[in-house]
Amino acid sequence: MADEATTALDVVVQAEVLELLARMRAEHDLALLLVSHDLAVIAEVCDRVLVAYAGELVEDGPAERVLNDPLHPYTEALLRVTTVGDWERRELEVIPGAPPEVGARLPGCRFADRCAFAAPECLSGPVPLRETADGRRVRCVRGEELDLSRAGAHGTREVAV
Template identity: 70%
Template structure:
């Protein structure tokens, strides 16, 4: 176990059609306000009124069980929701411009330049028929209008920046010739080749072994420091969020139920669900050969619940918890929690496995 470390936050607003140039460091880059996302062609609501901000150079993490709405929220920011899913309410503002109903041409100009993404399985995002250098240089030629020679030089330099040894050789290799860690570095090189202001990382380190995972996290930290890159990271691994992120958003059943500085939220959670996540993320009791679990199941997507959506699984539930909607309430020091008993109950952080 280790104690959670607090990272200091580092780090424009206009209107529609095209997204305008960067603002000053430490200004708000992304504002998501009251986001609602429906699935099954509008028959069920999977993200319910989620709001958060990301400042320039800041890393914000999203955690929660599968199906909690984490990836749908991120894909809404990227404008790449799956078929049958749609933003049904709220707003997404990037550098002062609305991303909701942004024209397709504007999205093509935005993605790969000012907003980029990396996902869990890098091999699935690379064409096995082309060398990684061809795919990296193609991105540079399309997004940065580089000449063939400039794209080659910049591509090799990017691969070297990503910590790949013998980058010229890697540039000429095909995806199947590289390991998973090397592929993730190649995908990162492609993602940052357009010099983005925001990187969305959805389970970007999940498939990597712990040594390579640590190297990729160090690489992301260096990109933030060198380029002022803001990061929106989704992960089931709380140790990854601890290492990378300044603030954390805890999702449950489509709602944001707790938020605040990462170290403070995970050291001293104020929502019973956050405490339960920390508990099940620990190593369990190996003397009894048991692992902790959260009893019960999340409510089905789209089901109407009048009170707290975690009530059926909560050890602290009372009649008040079920009596009506529970707002996300400020709890001081940049924290907020969606729990009517947050001031009454005492929870403890379980720590995170390094």
């Protein structure tokens, strides 16, 4: 398990750390659980991506699918506000609002007050993690109904994985 293993490193040292991890995986036939906020590193290293928000798993799937065709609005927002991929941005975007306080008891989706796609049904009860027809998992009542792909809600994006 490598928890933020490359955070705050310059790109040269980061590349060395990633190369070392890749070599250890290959030589010892290891699985690597990489915890990171750096989507560019995740896109380079990971086969599978799990996205967490406010203490809950909100999306899980193959890296190529999650990073290019997210199902959860938080994943889509993360991709929109980072420099990963070929986003053509004129100014730095942010996700408005703030995460709920630790332990806060909320009526429904924990991302609802920051979500551009929130609807009344999002607050009608706890949102379960659901499996989609193609074997991915998402915690969103509108997950398969929304088009959050690179050609979808917020412009164009393509992430090389």
